[in-house]
Amino acid sequence: MELLWRKYESEYVIIHSYTDRGNQELPGRGYKDQTELFPHEFIRGNLSLKLKSLKVKEAGWYQCFVKSAEGNYEARIELKIEATAPVRIFVTVPGGSGLGLSCKSTGWFPEPTVRWVTQDGQTLAMEPVTTITQDKQQQLYTVESHITVLGGKDVGEIRCIVQNSLTGTEQHSAIELGAKEKAANRKAEQEAALLDKDNVELHKWKETLTEELAIRRARSYWVTITLDPSHQHPELIMFKHGQGVQRRPSFLGPAPCIAVGSSGFASQRAYWEVEVGDGKDWELGVLSEDTRDQVIGGEVEERPKEGVWALGRAAGQYHPPEADTRLQTQEKAVIIGVYLEGEEGKLTFYNVVQMALIVAIPVPDSEKLYPFLSPGPAGGDGRDPLRLCPPSNCDFPQQLVQKRCNKDV
Template sequence: MLLICIASLLICSAAASDFSVFSSNASVSERLGSSAVLPCGLSPSLNAELFKVRWHKDDYNSPVLLYDDLKIQENAGDPLYRGRVSLIGDLQKGNLSLKLENLTLADGGEYVCLVKSLTWYESVKVNLTIKELGSSPLFLMAEDGNQVNVTCRSNGWSPKPTLTWRDKGGRELTTSHIYYKTDSKGLVSVSSWLLLSPSESEWISCSVGLSDQEMKEGRVLPRKEIWREAFIATLVLSLFIVIILTALLLLVRKGLFPPRPSHKNTKEEETLPLTGPSEERLMMWRKLRKNKVKLTVDPETCKKPLTMKQDGASVYRGQLSKSDLFQSSSFPPALSKEGFSSGQTYWEVTVDQKENSKKSWCVGVTQKPPTEETLTALCYEEHCGIYPSTDPHTQIPAEGHVTTLGLILDFKHKTLSFINVDKESHLQTFRMNNMENSKYFALISPGMKDSYPVKFS
């Protein structure tokens, strides 16, 4: 038996004395947090089970993965990669491709696939780029003589993005003022500025992205700040009001304009000042919170890559397949079993269970089946903040980190309100049209950027 094994080894080594190592794709690009496959194979397609396979990155002596003696050497690899790497090809057919999961920014770089037999060795290099889409462009404007200085800024990109200015007609505007900065996490921020003549109709655009399919664009009118004119108008109006009030006071004192008599029987509520929309919503919230409804997830609406937890109220992003990485929606939705068509309903959603652990979420209402036309929601993305689903470029200011949202669906006033339960503050109220004869369902989405859940609470 020993002689047979030795003969088999010698035959395999002789056959392997002349092979080459190749990669079907020398450059691989994947999103942060997803998985990547680095291709590596033998030509001809020899059985590589008896070979030594070493995948390494920066340090040869600290491999990403080492295959030797017919098995993967678990304790020989770099600790940063343990539990995240595997050989996914058919070794008998010479497929030595490496799969790397839960990608981090540090995983980017050049990898080497080195294959050794008893008498021969060869290697091939594969470059891995980690992609992360940054925030939508933000604009700042300042007067500079008779011109306007327009600054465009975007944060949180990987790798280094491009920034392009264009006019209303789509023509590119050239500038030499583009600046890049890398933060402690390795994410890149980009900013640029232009000097332009003021305009009330000729908008310009600033596009930031990694490719034509991964661009984020913002538009702005390069007009001068109007705060001076607004201040003068406010000052004039204030003086006019003061003059009128002074004249009325003099008339009352002279008896030419008697004061309105008071009524002792007036109810106390009628003496209170009128409250603004935010305070009205908070008063309604404090009243409805006692009757908070408990919602559950409709499992038929919880599609891959979403997974529903056993409590029936939580969903999270499960393991991503290759097809999931290319889906168009950043917020795959799950809907509640319960529907609403009248009255006032209040429920709560836990969007984050730890301090700043969630990188994205979306919460609101929609109809079945969900469409963009029937969706009304607040969404959150790291580096972008909270914004309406109808306008991703408008950031909603929040008082500190939000972990629990309260939602009030009001069919009487045709509104949907969002409350920051932690701070007891009003975030946003949407006016909803065409609610008659319509049935709405609560919507939650954990987003695609992490695997932490969101929950009907």
């Protein structure tokens, strides 16, 4: 018996072959380690082909051709491939008389469709501006859609839905635009002379909305941070994939235990989040390249005074002092958002649970800076690690207080 699996690419190309003369089995050219047969199943008539690590280019028509003493047989089948991806929605800088919303998703196949709807499924009257591009190498599609919501009525929940055109599979993200938020937004866009300065509640309302818009915009620059095992204190335990650290329970010394990110950022924007949980002592922020080199192998005996820009907690107080003042009026910060605006020379920390600003500090605008984490003493049981949160499409982090950002260590 001879068995050929072939794929039609302007002509039939062999991707796997088998002959019972010596039980010879060979993958086709360019398909090494990507295909597999099941010879032990042949006696049952199972001549299946397994394709591994499917990519978009594997879609198409396949032929199974069998030649035996009884005759020749063939069958064809079409393989269709779909790919879907998470959808993120965030608020852009308001312009004109409306509120800007942006929706983005990368990694779709075939080309998807996108639509904006209300909670009850009604299509929004506002016309979105949508662009769909395809990566030439991976052939996957990226969707970006923008819409401006006018502030004339209470829209409620708005959803951005991206749908696979092959199977109808959908992914979506939603944002709630209540009357309170939209009213505050309209007030913020009016001339300053029209603002009632005696209305303290309205001032607080506007400040809250401004901070929420700022953190939503910062989250659009989310990057994945991975800690570098070669740039960490030897008394730190690093979680798998470099997504968190904690002190060894046996180490109670005062020396700073620092773990540094594998990549630095210079004159660019980057955002990441860190779960500090119930930790009583910790520090996080960015280091200069020179300071990063000093912490290799725990060479420093005390925290470097130069080249460090950070937010921290020690002895029940936060530093810098303005951060402590601000956090006294907020819900406990269990997840910290870090936003580096390299070209602006600014590092901003946010209380993600409350969607509120903690503090903004100046940093060098042309120097490469590296993220770092420094957990406090483990207290003998290691309950207070620092974890890097994975990118999230959650629009209301306040609802994640109980779930936390990452329990896979």
